[in-house]
Amino acid sequence: MAKKSVIQREKKRQKLEQKYRSIRQSAKKEKKKVLSLSDQWEIQRKLQSPPRNSAPTRLRRRCFLTGRARANYRDFGLSGHILREMVHACLLPGATRSSW
Template identity: 50%
Template sequence: MVKKSIIVRELKRKKIVKKFFLKRKEILKNFSKSKTYEEKLLVHSQLQKLPRNSSKVRLRNRCWRTGRGRGFYRDFGLSRNMLREMGHEGLLPGLTKSSW
């Protein structure tokens, strides 16, 4: 299990990303429309004034069961360890153990 503080931090980031999504999108649209270098600098300074955690890139996919950030499978929302355990128990429909 991941420390509770890491999970809370990730939830906080999700909340901030959601809050600033429209504002960030509008600023980026203005950035792509600006033609001169000076205009781009002005728009970029507006973008830098937003909180760093408002960027979607800073979010990390985590296992919903353990909170593990590495070895994440998007199809199931689980880490590799939990995927294996739950697959052996037959809790994941459509997942079969490979044999050749």
């Protein structure tokens, strides 16, 4: 289980990212349309003005149950060991157990 503070920090980043998403997208569209270099620099400054934690690259995919940041499967939203436990307990339809 991940620390509660780390999970809360990630939730805060998600809220910031949603808040500034439209500003970033509009600035990126503007930058593609503008031809002069000085105007592009001005738009780049506008892109850098929101908080750093509002950038989508700062987000980390976490396990839905435990908050673990590593070995996450996008299809299920779970980390590897939780996924395996749920498959063995037949809690995930369509997933098959593997044994070798």
